[in-house]
Amino acid sequence: MTRYLSIFLTFARACLVRDMTFRANFVLECVTSLGWMAMNLAFYLLVFTFTPEIGLGTGWTKEPFFAFVATGMIINSIVQALFMPSAEELTEMVRTGGLDGILVQPLDAQFLLSMHRVDFSAFANGLVGVGLLAWAIPRLPQPPHPVAILLYPLLIACGVAILYSLVIMLAAATIHLGRNQSLYDFWFYLTNFSRYPAEIYSGPWGGPLRALCTFVIPILLVVNVPARVIAQPLTEQGGMMVAGTVFAAGAALVISRWVFQAALSKYRSASS
Amino acid sequence: MTSAASHSPPSGFLARRLQGLRVWWTMLVICLEERLVYRGDFVLGTLMRFLPIVTQVFLWTAVFGATSTGSIAGYSRNDIVAYYLLTMVSRAFSSMPGLASGIARSIRDGSIKKYLVQPVDYVGYLLAARIAHKLVYYAVATLPFAGVFLFCREYFPPIPDWTTLGAFALSLVLSFLLGFFMEATLGMLGFWFLEVSSIVFAYMLVQYMLSGHMFPLDMLRGIPTGVAGVSVADVVRFLPFEYTAYFPAAVWLGKVQGAELVRSLLVEAAWVGVMIVACRIAWWRGTRRYSAFGG
Numbered sequence: 001m002t003r004y005l006s007i008f009l010t011f012a013r014a015c016l017v018r019d020m021t022f023r024a025n026f027v028l029e030c031v032t033s034l035g036w037m038a039m040n041l042a043f044y045l046l047v048f049t050f051t052p053e054i055g056l057g058t059g060w061t062k063e064p065f066f067a068f069v070a071t072g073m074i075i076n077s078i079v080q081a082l083f084m085p086s087a088e089e090l091t092e093m094v095r096t097g098g099l100d101g102i103l104v105q106p107l108d109a110q111f112l113l114s115m116h117r118v119d120f121s122a123f124a125n126g127l128v129g130v131g132l133l134a135w136a137i138p139r140l141p142q143p144p145h146p147v148a149i150l151l152y153p154l155l156i157a158c159g160v161a162i163l164y165s166l167v168i169m170l171a172a173a174t175i176h177l178g179r180n181q182s183l184y185d186f187w188f189y190l191t192n193f194s195r196y197p198a199e200i201y202s203g204p205w206g207g208p209l210r211a212l213c214t215f216v217i218p219i220l221l222v223v224n225v226p227a228r229v230i231a232q233p234l235t236e237q238g239g240m241m242v243a244g245t246v247f248a249a250g251a252a253l254v255i256s257r258w259v260f261q262a263a264l265s266k267y268r269s270a271s272s
Numbered sequence: 273m274t275s276a277a278s279h280s281p282p283s284g285f286l287a288r289r290l291q292g293l294r295v296w297w298t299m300l301v302i303c304l305e306e307r308l309v310y311r312g313d314f315v316l317g318t319l320m321r322f323l324p325i326v327t328q329v330f331l332w333t334a335v336f337g338a339t340s341t342g343s344i345a346g347y348s349r350n351d352i353v354a355y356y357l358l359t360m361v362s363r364a365f366s367s368m369p370g371l372a373s374g375i376a377r378s379i380r381d382g383s384i385k386k387y388l389v390q391p392v393d394y395v396g397y398l399l400a401a402r403i404a405h406k407l408v409y410y411a412v413a414t415l416p417f418a419g420v421f422l423f424c425r426e427y428f429p430p431i432p433d434w435t436t437l438g439a440f441a442l443s444l445v446l447s448f449l450l451g452f453f454m455e456a457t458l459g460m461l462g463f464w465f466l467e468v469s470s471i472v473f474a475y476m477l478v479q480y481m482l483s484g485h486m487f488p489l490d491m492l493r494g495i496p497t498g499v500a501g502v503s504v505a506d507v508v509r510f511l512p513f514e515y516t517a518y519f520p521a522a523v524w525l526g527k528v529q530g531a532e533l534v535r536s537l538l539v540e541a542a543w544v545g546v547m548i549v550a551c552r553i554a555w556w557r558g559t560r561r562y563s564a565f566g567g
Binding site for chain 1: 327334495
């Protein structure tokens with residue numbers, strides 16, 4: 001474990017040196033990334049000019065909803081910084097045969113393939129998320145319970161674990177498809193479901209969709225549970241959701257590991 | 273002698289035109305075949321594009337559920353759903369994934385030089401490739417589109433008259449050309465800046481918001497700019513972006529009619545003309561300052 005941590009830190013250091021070599025590009029990437037966040041925040045502000053809350057009686061009024069958005073920004077920035085750049089490279093490695101070089105290394109292939117590149121500019125969104133959360137929390141109708149503050153980092157980690165598992169499974173699909181240029185799109189579209197409170201998925205179609213995205217692909221647990229814990233009063237049902245999220249994160253990691261290993265066993269080199 | 277004669281350039285205007293068409297057709301067929309090689313990735317990518325609209329439908333249903341009003345910026349809940357579905361059709365024509373970054377990459381890695389020494393027009397080649405891409409996309413996406421539209425038919429107003437349908441079709445064709453030439457021009461900035469990914473991303477952001485892809489632009493009517501009597505919507509109307517998503521959807525929904533419809537179509541055509549000229553100038557100026565890299 002210490003060895004892997006040391007190797008990861010070496011990767012991270014190399015990526016930071018690379019980013020700092022092209023400082024202007026790094027700053028530009030941070031700015032464009034923040035631009036995307038600003039655009040989304042502008043959209044939510046526009047929505048709140050038409051409505052006092054997202055869904056009648058859901059409690060997702062402006063400030064709690066912005067705490068929700070901030071939570072999503074923090075989780076997504078961690079995943080985008082630590083895992084997405086490596087997963088995107090995998091898609092090209094499979095097609096060109098570059099994966100061969102990874103598989104002969106005396107290290108775990110999943111670790112190497114999913115964590116060898118770090119995009120430091122993606123942390124900019126996370127920092128904005130922290131700032132937005134700091135703005136929203138004092139304005140919440142009820143201040144967060146001390147237990148909620150303790151649970152929040154754990155649930156953030158669970159959300160990251162669920163998204164990481166999803167990224168790994170989508171990357172594994174590359175091995176079957178031969179090319180998966182749309183990996184980032186897939187991830188974006190799937191995680192799109194987690195960007196809004198689960199309560200919006202109601203009615204004859206929303207109910208089953210909510211169940212699917214909670215129990216089968218637990219994408220709705222990623223942001224909803226930590227955001228609910230910090231932005232809304234703790235309830236007994238909330239406690240069950242916390243336990244369910246911790247379980248879902250563990251199960252997602254195990255299943256994604258199995259899927260990835262199974263996909264690797266099907267890999268046929270594309271190089272000469 | 274016979275061989276030399278068969279390879280000599282065709283004489284006469286008609287023969288040269290036919291030769292040009294044959295080259296263009298060959299490029300189209302090659303691009304179609306290239307698209308169909310990785311069809312698994314392509315089909316999956318096409319189907320996934322329907323997912324964001326699902327969240328938008330639920331989001332706006334929740335917004336309407338929490339308000340006492342039945343209309344937001346002139347849109348009922350059904351109008352909003354229909355609008356988002358129609359913008360998907362608009363984007364199916366106007367979006368050009370990978371076009372600008374592909375041009376910039378071929379400038380950077382030097383592969384663009386093969387188009388400089390061959391009797392092939394690079395912009396024409398890109399246009400053929402994009403039409404091929406779109407044809408495969410429509411072949412794959414028509415069925416899911418038809419299914420989704422049939423499923424959501426209750427959200428739509430009655431089918432418009434033939435004139436509106438014609439205007440809608442024309443607006444889509446123009447949106448394809450506008451999207452293509454805007455992105456191609458952007459990619460040709462690679463002649464001046466070797467790395468344009470950040471510029472492309474910034475363009476994508478602006479385009480996403482100001483095209484009406486994110487929300488109906490009519491919602492910006494109430495947002496002041498600071499200048500008396502001028503809303504953000506008024507400013508956005510002066511830009512070409514709305515023609516790549518909002519405008520075709522607004523035509524179908526009857527939000528733009530009569531003289532306003534004709535004027536908007538003319539403005540859209542003018543923007544296409546402006547972008548064609550801009551693209552040609554960028555290519556002409558760019559190739560004159562270009563230095564090839566790579567073997």
